[in-house]
Amino acid sequence: MPDVGTLLNTLRSPSGVDFYPVVIQVLMVLTWAVHMFFINLVIGSMFLTIYGYFQKDLRWRHLSQKLIKIAIISLSLGIVFGVAPLLFTQTIYDNLWYTANNLSASWVVTFVPVVIVAYYAAYFFYFRNKDRSPVWLGVFPIISLLLILLAGSIMHIFSYQELFPDKWIDWYTNGGTTMNTDGWHVYAFSIPRFLMFIFLSFFVTGIFLKGYAWFFGKRTDMDQDEVTWFGTVGHKVAIVSGGLLIADAILYNILQGTMMHPVIWGTIGFVAVVWALLIAWGNRKMSWTAPTLVILAGLSDLSIGIMREAIRMIELAQYNHTIYDYPLNMDIFGPIFFFGTLAVGIAIFTFVLYVLYKGGRVAGVYEASKVETANTAWRMAWYAVVMWLIVFWGTGVIVLSQLNNY
Amino acid sequence: MFTDLLGFYPQWYVPNFGSGYVVALIASTHVLFSHISVGASFLLAYLMTKAYRGNHEEIYDYVKKYLFTLLLTSYIIGSLTGPGIWFSTTVSNPRGISALIHNFVWAWAAEWVWFVTEVALVYILYYIFDKVDKKTVMHLSWVFAIVSWGTLLIIVGILAFMMSPGSEKWFVTGNIMDAFFNPNYFPQVGVRTSFTVALAALMGLAVATRIKETALRQDLVRTMSMAGIGGLIFAGMFMVWYLDTLPGRAKVTLDFAIPPAFKTVIFVSIAVLALIFALFYIWPKANRSTAFLIVLMVAVLGLTIFPQERIREWLRKPYIAGDFLYVNQVVARDVPGKNITNEIDTIDEKGFLKVHPFVPESVKTITPENMLEAGRAMAMISCASCHSLDEGGPRPLVLKMEGITRPDLIYQFIERRLSGDPHKGASPYMPKITGTDEEIKALSYYLAHLNYEYLVAKQRGVPLTEVQKEQLEAPIPQPELTQKEQPQAAR
Numbered sequence: 001m002p003d004v005g006t007l008l009n010t011l012r013s014p015s016g017v018d019f020y021p022v023v024i025q026v027l028m029v030l031t032w033a034v035h036m037f038f039i040n041l042v043i044g045s046m047f048l049t050i051y052g053y054f055q056k057d058l059r060w061r062h063l064s065q066k067l068i069k070i071a072i073i074s075l076s077l078g079i080v081f082g083v084a085p086l087l088f089t090q091t092i093y094d095n096l097w098y099t100a101n102n103l104s105a106s107w108v109v110t111f112v113p114v115v116i117v118a119y120y121a122a123y124f125f126y127f128r129n130k131d132r133s134p135v136w137l138g139v140f141p142i143i144s145l146l147l148i149l150l151a152g153s154i155m156h157i158f159s160y161q162e163l164f165p166d167k168w169i170d171w172y173t174n175g176g177t178t179m180n181t182d183g184w185h186v187y188a189f190s191i192p193r194f195l196m197f198i199f200l201s202f203f204v205t206g207i208f209l210k211g212y213a214w215f216f217g218k219r220t221d222m223d224q225d226e227v228t229w230f231g232t233v234g235h236k237v238a239i240v241s242g243g244l245l246i247a248d249a250i251l252y253n254i255l256q257g258t259m260m261h262p263v264i265w266g267t268i269g270f271v272a273v274v275w276a277l278l279i280a281w282g283n284r285k286m287s288w289t290a291p292t293l294v295i296l297a298g299l300s301d302l303s304i305g306i307m308r309e310a311i312r313m314i315e316l317a318q319y320n321h322t323i324y325d326y327p328l329n330m331d332i333f334g335p336i337f338f339f340g341t342l343a344v345g346i347a348i349f350t351f352v353l354y355v356l357y358k359g360g361r362v363a364g365v366y367e368a369s370k371v372e373t374a375n376t377a378w379r380m381a382w383y384a385v386v387m388w389l390i391v392f393w394g395t396g397v398i399v400l401s402q403l404n405n406y
Numbered sequence: 407m408f409t410d411l412l413g414f415y416p417q418w419y420v421p422n423f424g425s426g427y428v429v430a431l432i433a434s435t436h437v438l439f440s441h442i443s444v445g446a447s448f449l450l451a452y453l454m455t456k457a458y459r460g461n462h463e464e465i466y467d468y469v470k471k472y473l474f475t476l477l478l479t480s481y482i483i484g485s486l487t488g489p490g491i492w493f494s495t496t497v498s499n500p501r502g503i504s505a506l507i508h509n510f511v512w513a514w515a516a517e518w519v520w521f522v523t524e525v526a527l528v529y530i531l532y533y534i535f536d537k538v539d540k541k542t543v544m545h546l547s548w549v550f551a552i553v554s555w556g557t558l559l560i561i562v563g564i565l566a567f568m569m570s571p572g573s574e575k576w577f578v579t580g581n582i583m584d585a586f587f588n589p590n591y592f593p594q595v596g597v598r599t600s601f602t603v604a605l606a607a608l609m610g611l612a613v614a615t616r617i618k619e620t621a622l623r624q625d626l627v628r629t630m631s632m633a634g635i636g637g638l639i640f641a642g643m644f645m646v647w648y649l650d651t652l653p654g655r656a657k658v659t660l661d662f663a664i665p666p667a668f669k670t671v672i673f674v675s676i677a678v679l680a681l682i683f684a685l686f687y688i689w690p691k692a693n694r695s696t697a698f699l700i701v702l703m704v705a706v707l708g709l710t711i712f713p714q715e716r717i718r719e720w721l722r723k724p725y726i727a728g729d730f731l732y733v734n735q736v737v738a739r740d741v742p743g744k745n746i747t748n749e750i751d752t753i754d755e756k757g758f759l760k761v762h763p764f765v766p767e768s769v770k771t772i773t774p775e776n777m778l779e780a781g782r783a784m785a786m787i788s789c790a791s792c793h794s795l796d797e798g799g800p801r802p803l804v805l806k807m808e809g810i811t812r813p814d815l816i817y818q819f820i821e822r823r824l825s826g827d828p829h830k831g832a833s834p835y836m837p838k839i840t841g842t843d844e845e846i847k848a849l850s851y852y853l854a855h856l857n858y859e860y861l862v863a864k865q866r867g868v869p870l871t872e873v874q875k876e877q878l879e880a881p882i883p884q885p886e887l888t889q890k891e892q893p894q895a896a897r
Contacts, residue, residue: 002411002763007763010412013505013508014413014737014745014747015505015508015744015746016744016745017508018511018582019512024511027515076485076529079486079525080521080522083488083489083518084518086489087507087511087514087518090496090507091507091508094507095413098415098496098504099415101500102415102417102418102496102497103416105418105425106418106420108493109428109432109490109493109497111490111493112487112489112493115486116482116483116486123482168764169763173765173766176768177766177767178766178768179416179417179765179766179783180416181416181417183418183420327745329580329743329744331580331581333512333581333583334513337582338513338516338519340516341515341520341556344519348549352526356530356534359534359537360537365536365538366537366538366539367538367539368539368542369539369541378542382548385549385553389552392559395583395587396587396592399584399586400588400592402575403572403573404573
């Protein structure tokens with residue numbers, strides 16, 4: 001058997017990385033947190049939409065209708081935000097990612113069809129979930145949720161198998177005797193780790209519902225008693241799940257052997273503070289508590305993301321392996337390309353989110369084109385997009401004009 | 407002892423189907439839906455402008471219906487099959503996708519910015535369509551169009567590099583821009599952009615069947631048909647330029663190795679599509695059946711996109727990416743700009759089985775006892791990326807070798823055909839075989855057995871030829887290893 005540290009270095013791309021690994025790592029954790037925020041909303045909303053659908057209270061049925069819409073949109077956003085951490089992990093943790101995936105390869109390709117079916121089942125329920133729709137319709141969100149949990153399990157398998165590089169060869173070769181090429185083997189699964197993300201989903205969704213009640217609290221065209229009640233339900237869900245989340249995170253880290261690390265303490269401690277604030281602030285109607293808690297819920301996802309990354313680094317440190325010594329072939333054109341595009345994206349989102357925020361809080365049609373701030377934001381966004389095209393193609397023409405020198 | 411390891415990952419094998427087909431299925435589906443969304447974004451921005459400027463309130467209903475259709479198709483199946491291509495290539499050719507990721511991580515990250523913006527905008531457009539004034543919706547639709555196209559503009563740079571860097575420049579500099587903007591880039595942008603409009607027009611015809619008002623429906627059908635014809639004509643023109651920028655070996659493969667049926671099917675399917683667009687333009691009333699248009703889209707997926715994706719994969723061979731990484735994941739040449747050195751010499755000297763971390767210990771050293779097992783491991787890591795080891799699946803080895811059961815003949819065939827030297831009869835689209843002489847003998851021995859089993863199975867169904875019968879009656883001689891005396895092979 002090769003030395004694990006040597007194996008890990010060997011499995012790195014011969015191309016090296018073209019920018020500081022720490023920058024890629026930070027981007028990976030940040031984008032993972034956003035991805036997880038939306039996935040948490042999907043899972044939490046799906047659970048609650050099912051529960052609400054089978055209740056006799058009409059308010060629950062209405063909550064079920066709102067939540068399935070949130071779940072559908074969040075699933076889309078969860079998918080697109082998931083692309084970035086997937087990209088960055090393939091760059092700095094390629095040795096872990098490709099091996100862990102190929103050990104269970106057939107499950108990898110199962111992931112996409114599973115989510116597609118889950119998506120359509122959720123949409124079917126969304127279209128037909130009315131005040132008087134039949135009980136049997138509830139089968140569809142159940143199917144959808146089960147498939148999403150299956151997809152989550154598949155992702156969990158890869159992330160978790162990554163943590164055992166000392167076992168990979170033995171797993172794949174059955175102790176050096178064969179090659180498990182079928183890809184259906186699952187070699188490692190941690191129920192406490194998996195449950196941590198489920199509890200986190202309830203915690204985030206509960207707080208999100210408080211934010212929902214705050215955001216739509218001034219809409220005259222909505223039943224305000226019901227909107228307030230949605231916030232109350234969210235509050236209760238978040239309190240119960242927050243306690244379970246903290247307990248489970250401690251249990252998982254004890255089992256993983258990482259509990260004593262200060263970063264782990266810090267991340268669990270942060271979630272505990274958010275939970276304590278949630279309890280301390282109660283269900284009071286102060287205008288700033290709900291949006292503050294929503295931001296803190298997002299930061300809780302970031303905190304769990306940092307914990308997840310810390311566990312990976314602690315495990316790899318056993319083999320004297322770190323991403324910070326990944327061979328570097330510096331090439332600044334790539335980061336310029338990305339951060340330039342990101343700046344344009346931010347300009348677009350500034351315009352779009354302004355319109356969404358203002359439009360969402362008033363009844364009737366919002367005349368954004370007659371608002372000076374919105375117009376200024378629009379012009380900036382449009383100029384940024386056009387400039388991007390000009391610079392992008394200009395670069396292309398310059399690069400191609402120099403090809404003949406080689 | 408293990409310092410000579412190379413970075414190969416566990417091998418995945420799908421019996422009778424092949425991991426390559428898994429990738430091709432996902433990729434083709436993605437091409438259909440993602441192309442529709444790009445083309446549709448421009449068609450919708452055009453219609454929004456027309457509706458706003460001309461005060462055509464009735465067009466808004468169509469735009470909203472189209473956006474809804476996109477949400478239910480492109481932004482579910484298209485969005486998921488995009489990362490799905492990563493997932494499937496991760497397990498079918500991890501070093502291939504890793505090579506691309508490590509060259510283009512920032513380009514892909516930039517594409518991700520557009521992707522996030524595009525998906526957010528399509529939801530926002532649909533859900534605030536009646537909540538915000540139409541001038542703002544029109545503005546948003548143009549941003550949506552540009553960012554949607556932006557995803558295509560970026561991914562094409564990566565696809566073009568996969569085909570070939572196009573010159574020695576990138577090999578020397580290792581610079582992302584030299585890899586990205588290669589001669590194949592702009593013509594491919596032209597082909598794909600034009601084709602997106604044609605595909606979106608097809609979807610637009612399907613959505614138009616849902617419009618009840620006759621005059622509006624006919625007007626939209628004409629608009630979509632014209633867009634479809636224009637898209638196909640421009641795609642054809644850019645295709646001529648695109649073919650001209652292909653590397654020489656790809657042109658040889660295209661002219662001599664790709665079965666004419668593939669090319670004919672693509673040509674005929676596009677011609678039929680153009681005819682249907684023309685028919686609908688002349689006689690817009692004929693566009694009534696949504697089911698017909700869905701069938702047409704499936705036909706385009708199966709008869710135009712899928713074979714085109716297969717051909718593109720074929721033309722890249724013997725490489726999977728960038729003219730430096732073989733389809734079987736061996737680094738075939740030096741890339742000084744990236745400090746990459748070719749692995750062929752190391753593998754030839756040390757042995758493929760030895761340097762591969764995930765080959766079991768039991769076959770790393772070849773003996774008469776484990777020769778069959780070692781040969782299978784060699785076939786798995788050297789051949790199975792493209793060739794099925796079963797009767798079904800892509801390019802099955804048993805069909806390629808027509809049931810030859812003599813290892814020495816197979817050995818000779820491999821030594822010449824996969825020598826990498828055209829003067830010895832090497833195929834231009836096959837990678838050079840890598841490994842020690844013993845490993846190639848073990849591979850030959852295994853392939854002889856594979857063929858034998860194939861003939862036995864065939865005998866049960868169809869009578870064998872005289873030559874095949876003779877082959878079955880003779881024992882498979884085990885190749886001689888250099889160090890040890892060989893016992894008689896047993897069956």
